[in-house]
Amino acid sequence: MTFLSLVLKNLLRQRVRTLLTVVGITVGIATVVALGAVTAGMKDTADDFITAGGAQFIVAQKGAADLSFSRLDATVLPRVAAVAGVGAVSGVQLEILKVGSNPFFFLGGVEPSMLRSQGLDLTRGRLPRAGDEVVLGVGAAADLGAGVGSTVTLGRTPLTVVGVYDSQVVWQRGGGFAPLDTVQRMVDRPGIVTLAYVTVEQGVDPDTVAAEVRRRVPEVVTISGAEEYGQVDQGFTLVDGASTAISVLAILIGGIGVMNTMVMAIFERTREIGVLRAVGWPAGRVLRMVLSESLVLCLAAAVLGALVGVALVQLVVQIPSVSGLVLPAYPPGVFLRALVVALAVGLLGAVYPAARATRLTPMEALRYE
Template sequence: MIKIMQAIRISFGSIWSAKLRSGLTTLGIIIGIAAVVANVSLGESFNVYFSDEINAQGSNFIIVYSQEPNLFYSNELQVIDKTPGITAVSPIKQQLGVVTCFSQKKNIDIIGVTEDYQDTSNIIMENGSFIRDQDAFSAVIGSKVANEKFKRKISTRSSIDITLRLDGNRTVTRTFKVKGIIKPLNASFAGGGIDRDVSIFIPVSTINQMLEKDDFSAFVAMSDNIEDVQNVSDAVDKRLARNFGVSSRDLNDEDAKPYRIFNQADVLEQVNKLANSLGSFLVAVALISLLVGSIGIMNIMLVTVTERTREIGIMKALGFSSTDVLLLFLVESVIISLFGGLLGAGVGIAGAYLVTTILKLPFLYSPYIFEAGLMVAIIVGVVAGVYPARKAAKLAPVDALRYQ
């Protein structure tokens, strides 16, 4: 029986004798494996990117927002604050205001919060400090407000005028001292719908005083840890439902409650589903390329069998068995696939790195991706080579020698 090393040497000779044909066949595998490796890596990169984006918005956050006007007051704030597992909670009151600075007027979102908002939303200060509950007319501004909105950059201790519109077509204007500038987040998602980079934060008591109101539009809270965030969120939901007279049997009926509640675990679950779907789609597209490459190998090996019919007849006349011929053609197919897999895995990793660099995504490379690429290449080589190899092995020596 032919030895495996002898089969490899003969296969390399056959491949080298048809360099162009073998190269084009290998190219199909290179493209298929590269697409699979790159898309698997990109799928993981998107997964991590989306998770990092959400985590940047807050620590173990729970967000409650009203479905009706004038729904949340100090009583609801106390209900959430006293829920076991809640470590911080801030009410939110948001309104579009006109900000005047350096004789320029700009429409900017004004967000009323408490000092707990810094912890619940992972606010990191670039300059100065965040507002405190005892502050009155202090403001903390987003990085784009400080550096891009006006003709000159706003610094800490600068003064800005904020004008809000009241009922009855009235307006109220107050002067605020800039206490701090928030470090830019540069994230695609905004927790609670607030883009901190283009917003101005002031004490919620001050914005309510200006608006002559005492209600809140939403709450953002923080649980002890991410493992308990779902249980704490459910506890908050039950307490608020009871507060608004919603029966326990209607707790899961969103239409029965005048508010909506979601938490970090909910968002991460949805994001992971999105990332997994995206990854599956990318891999499915890549597998189509790999299928085309495997068909190319099968096609070229069938052509090789036809071209080498007389050679096969001579081999059998010299004592090579059908198993020897089968092994020769399988080894040749696997060598083409393995070489294509090596190059394809390298090209795929380089391609994934290039794409993640351009899109500013985290580049993730796990050794198993490279190993999986090679394993897939070998499997493709075996599967694509079985039929041509069996066809070659079944040729009768007399008929093969007569072939012209």
């Protein structure tokens, strides 16, 4: 017999109760992992989006509720370009369209001369030069059954597919690019861009330049990384907030569940705890036993929850409308958060029963009926 085998034996005495508790916490942990993976994926997508044009940061309309609602008058761009240290400014008109089975088809309107800097890996054909030409991501081409020379209707505008590219960026793979003026005409917003990519001159600190852009052009915000993305994307902030809120809820609900299980277990075993104290177990060892039982329960749920969470996310991203929108990511932080939640649940759930178990004198525990 070891201390661990004693802990496991105690947990397995009420198998159904233990199993149900583990299942309850597993659901909470799976939710934390799934939301964490989606949030991390969104952050990666945001990072990819910001650096897609080879830029150091982007500028968008200050106060926009969502990046897709950002509207920048093209006259703003020369003012940004005039800021010291700015190398190039490239306006992009970004539209989200329902095309084929994809409700989130990202169509980027970019100056043809800037398309090469988008990091697209052209697999067939060429990039658009002018007029009603479009280059499609491999995902979008497959979805639409389109190839070089095909005509696809985006919105209500027929465009000729002149090339197909591959990309590591999920929204680029499921979308496409057309000349800026074509997209502006399609959405009837001439002279308006959604955002602009800003490249700074070599040897200049991008943060300093971004700060200067904000000072000189106060109607724009600058976004250098995913952590700043919330300034123009409430959805992003919402998912991040929901992830935190669900983690807190998981701790509270899971904690109450574990406390219920542990309280019942400790009440049922009060006499046994009295026997252990009577044969010389110090209160600290009893405390360690109760805490260990609770933590083992929650760690088992953490492992199961992580597996279930990953499986769920992988299942959800098989849905075409989701797969074009977000690619989940599993940085260690996602699992670390799940582990912290599980440990917090374990400790929270064990506090009261452990305190009760150690507060009783051996005789009080032995007399317990």
